[in-house]
Amino acid sequence: MKKMFSWLPLAICLGMPLTTRAQYQPLAAAKAIVQPEKQVRFTVLADGMVRMEWDSLGHFTDQASFVVVNRKLPVPAYTQQLQGEWYTIHTPLLTLRYKKGSGRFNADNLEVTYEQEGRRLQWRPGTPQLQNLKGTYRTLDRYDGNLLDGKTPMQLEDGILARDGWTLIDDSRSFLFDNAAFPWVDTTARHSGQDWYLLMYGHHYKTALQNYAAIGGKVPLPPRYAFGYWWSRYWRYSDVELRQLVDNFHRYNIPLDVLVIDMDWHQQGWTGWTWDNSLFTSPERFLEWTNQQHLKTTLNLHPADGVGPQERQYASFAKANNFDTAGHHAIPYMGSNKRFMQTLFDTILRPYEKQGVDFWWLDWQQWPDDPQVHGLDNTWWLNYVFFTEKEKYGQRRPLLYHRWGGLGNHRYQTGFSGDATISWRSLAFQPYFTSTASNVLYDYWSHDIGGHNMPEGFKSLDPELYTRWMQYGALSPIFRTHSTKSALLNKEIWNFSGAYFNAIYNAIRLRYTLAPYIYTMARQTYDSALAICRPLYYEHPDDDSAYHFTSEYYFGDDMLVAPIGKPADNGVSKETVWLPAGNDWYEWHTGTLLHGGQTMARQFSIDEYPLYVKAGAIIPMNRDTVKQLDGQTAAIQLGIFPGAAGKGRLYEDDGDDQHYASQYAVTNYTTGMATGGALKLQIQPVKGHFAGMRTIRDYKLCFYGQAMPEAVVVAGKRLPYASTGNGARWYYNGQQLCVEVYLxxxxxxxxxxxxxxxxxTPAPDINGLPEKMKRLYQASEALKYTNAYVVIPYQLAQMEELPQALSYYPGRYAQLINDFNRGYAQLDAILEKAGGISANEKAAFLQAAGK
Structure with a gap:
């Protein structure tokens, strides 16, 4: 057997940081391998995962494949024996039996049995898988929801998970990597005749994903800035226009991290490598300015046409590739040619990166396979080459924004889903499409939020549709707006007004508020193969509702989203929401604690969204002053949610280096009830270290849905009650019914x-009170604009003032709330005392107030 390479020694000798690639060792540990005869080899990879190879010549593959890059795993406990004619391997979960000397694997000579927690499964070659939970699809181009051109349903690829409880990955025909310093597709190597990986897991879906990630590679952690807001528009932007755009972001106090520049950055045509100097007089100075603005910049690439004679780099490119320029022909694209790709990076891409381009948008839309290597998928291969080049030679953390190429492409991170149709159907489909992609570890879909292609008869952007899309986008993996080149599609927030402007603005702010939580969950994706947006059945595999509510998804460990995908009815969006059993759920935007284990009809105004936080959860957040995510924040806000004792954690690292695998820090938080009924929050000492880590920081603690305490005690001292100040203090936010503690x-x-x-005194009932206060205020405001001379009853005016009164008069907390609750129950009678109010106005008021 020829000597095979190992990724780890290779990485060390090249001086590479020990991040994602450095873990991969395709040669399994010798103790994991069972070779009962020359033509058969089994590798025990985990309690529930085994590799099975048969080859007539006894030729077995130890090279990394496109699908499987790592086989050197901790060897699980197992036994092997020959029982009559059958070779048998036992792990704590599996029993594999192969009939001695029977040749190629088939249903008569190979079987694997799985037993766990009273569930027994049996698999043989050819066993049909009936309930695959699906994976993802290359693109949403031309799709209206899940319908291509409004007609043909999308056929999602199969994923790693199935309700059958097992999955077979047939790796017999995927390409292999060679042992070069920069591993390349090996066109001479071959797999074993049969090269299979069997994963058996029952309903332990998380284990199955972790097992595949162990052999298929981890999902790299994107840089922290990638979780901010990306501005993107297919538009012939100039340097001046982009500066004005960013000035408006500053003027309206809108956070922004990534500036996406579509294909018009270069000269005419789909493929281009030279800046259009009619738009960018000095690209170097433009990129210097984006860096000064702390904006990360990406440019769109379509490499398919190669390098034409009109390109500034044509002569140097041709010389490096010995290309004859006499006929002034374009140098054809050759992705599988190492020299061509090396020249592309050396003469074109790296010089632009030195000028300030941070990462590339790789938008391959042309022919599927490489022109020189039959069957080599261009999309898959380009993703690998671009990402690995950045990982190998770049100084910062690799990020690539690209189309899905197939299984194994999760190692190259962020996906561009393409040109979906602007419609409610598209919005309704994207949550399912996004979370289901986690079944192939493709966890970072980036959608054209608001849609891209205009449907027939399109006249203007529906502000309600766009607002709901932005609210979903803020709770999706990558938050990026985009659209086709049309003057009708102006998605800048300042083009909206009133409630729509406020709701869009709040969605962007929510994204930045939740950024520490999102980044913490992204680290979990790297560690445990669990996506930020994940299907409900990961947590509730034995509940049919988890498979029925396909649009709902977990947003990390502690949040549940039931996205709105249809227009409102008389200004109110009505959603049927399934709240899983096992804990209660806090409906954040309404301040209502709801019991788990039920399906409920809920209603939401345009500024509300069905976002549910697990009772007792502690969510790390940013303060509302954060506008970009590229630096370490000195101030952390903790959201402590009611309903149970709980816990939370904050993950931190440099944010953009390649050493995150080992250089990071974690702070854990817990709550519980102390003696005498006090609610106690413990901020644990930080564990770990990384360069630039803050050891002194400010905290703002927000105890949501919490009654007014008698006092707040820190280090044995009672803090003063004050709305402003520089020292430690506490305050009651009457709008959100939140105890705010400043440390x-x-x-x-x-x-x-x-x-x-x-x-x-006994705490008054405050469950759902924030929603009642808000609706009452909105009803009163609407009444005043309808009838400016209406005389508001004194009792009703007092009820409107409750949020501020709670903050002003903490000693009257229980009385004020009890008075409001009594008044709210008698609202009809109170309105009878209003002077100059008509019956229609009264009815409209009661409806707006939720009565």
Missing amino acids: PGVNALQGQTVSLLPGN
Whole structure:
């Protein structure tokens, strides 16, 4: 057997950081391999995962493949024996039996049995898989929802998971990598005749994903800035226009991290490598400016036409490739040619990166296979080459924005889903499409938020549709707006007004508020192969509702989203929401704690969204002053949600280096009830370290849905109650019914303990009160605009003032809320006292107030 290469020694000798690629070792541990006869080899990879190879010549593959890059895993406990005519391998979960000397694997000579928690499965070659939970699809181009051109349903690829409880990955025909310093497709190597990976997991879906990630490679952690807001538009932008655009972002106080420049950055045609100097007089100065603005910049590439004679780099490119330029012909694209690709990076791409281009948008839309290597998928291969080049030679963390190429492409991160139709159907489909992609570890879809292609008869952008799309986008993996080149598609927030402007603005702000939580969950994706947006059945595999509510998804460990995908009815969006059993759920935008284990009809105004937080969860957040994610934040906000004792964690690293595998820090948080009924929050000392880590930071603690405490105690001292100030203090936010505690200068190495002492009187009922207060205020405001001379009853005016009154008069907390609740129950009678109000106005008021 020829000597095969190992990724780890290769990575070390090249001086590479020990991140994603450096883990991959395709040669399995010798103790994991069972070779009962020359033509057969089994590799025990995990308790529920085994590799099975048969080859007539006894030729077995130890090279990395496009699908499987790592086989050197901890060897699970197993036994092997020959029982009569059958070779048998036992792990704690599997029993594999192969009939001695029987040749090629078939249903008569090979069987694998799985047993766990009373469930027994049996698999043989040829066993049909009936309930695959699907994976993803290359693109949403021309799709209206799941219908191509409004007619043909999308056929999602199969994924790693199935309700059958097992999955077979046939790796017999995928390409292999060679052992070069920059591993390349090996056109001479071959797989074993049969090269299979069997994963058996029952309903332990998370285990199956982790097992595939162990052999297929981890999902790399994107740089932190990738989780901010991306501005993108297919538009012939100039340097001046982009500067004006960014000035408006600043003027309206809108956060922004990534500036996406579509194909018009270069000269005419789909493929181009030279800046259009009629738009960008000095690209170097333009990119210098984007860096000064702390904006990351990506440019669109369509490499298919090669390098034409009109390109500034044509002569140097031709010389490096010994191309005859006499006929002034284009140098054809040759993705599988290492010299061609090396020249592309050396003469074109890396010089642009030095000028300030941070990453590339690789938008391959042309022919499927490489012109020189039959069957080599251009999309898959380009993704690999671009990402690995950045990983190998770049100074910062690799990021690539590209189309899905197939299984194994999860190692190259962020997906561009393409040109979906602008419609409610498209919006309704994307949550399912996004979370289901996690079944092939493709966890970072980036959609054209708001849609791309205009349907027939399109006249203007529906502000409600765009607002709901933005709210979903803020709770999706990558938050990027985009659209086709049309003057009708102006998605800048300042083009909207009133409630739509406020809701879109709040969606962007919510994204930045949740960025520490999102980044913490992204680290979990790297560690445990669990996507930020994941299907419900990961957590509830034995509940049929988890498979029925296909649009709902978990957003990390502690949040559930039931996205709105249809227009409102009389200004109210009505959604049927399934809240899983096992814990209660806090409906954040309405301040309502709801019991788990039920399906409910809920209603939402345009500024509300069905976002549910697990009772007791502690969510790390940013303060509302954060506008970009490229630096370490000094201030952390913790959202402590009601309903149970809970926990949370904050993950941090440099944010953009390649050393995150080992250089990072984690802070854990817990809550519980102390003696005497006090609610106690513990900020644990930070664990770990990375360059630039903050050891002193400010905290703002937000105890949502929490009654007014008697006092807040830190380090044995009662904090003062104050709405403003620089020192440690606390305050009651009457709008959100939230106890806010401000702790400046907390030593992260030591941690801190905070206790909320309960009041002496019984706490009033505040569940759902934020929603009631808001609706009452909106109803009163609408009435005043309808009838400016209406005389508002004194009791109703007092009820409108409740949010501020709670903040002003903490000693009257219970009385104020009890008065409001009584008044809300008697709202009809109170309105009878209003002067100059008509019956229609009264009815409209009660409806708006939720009565």
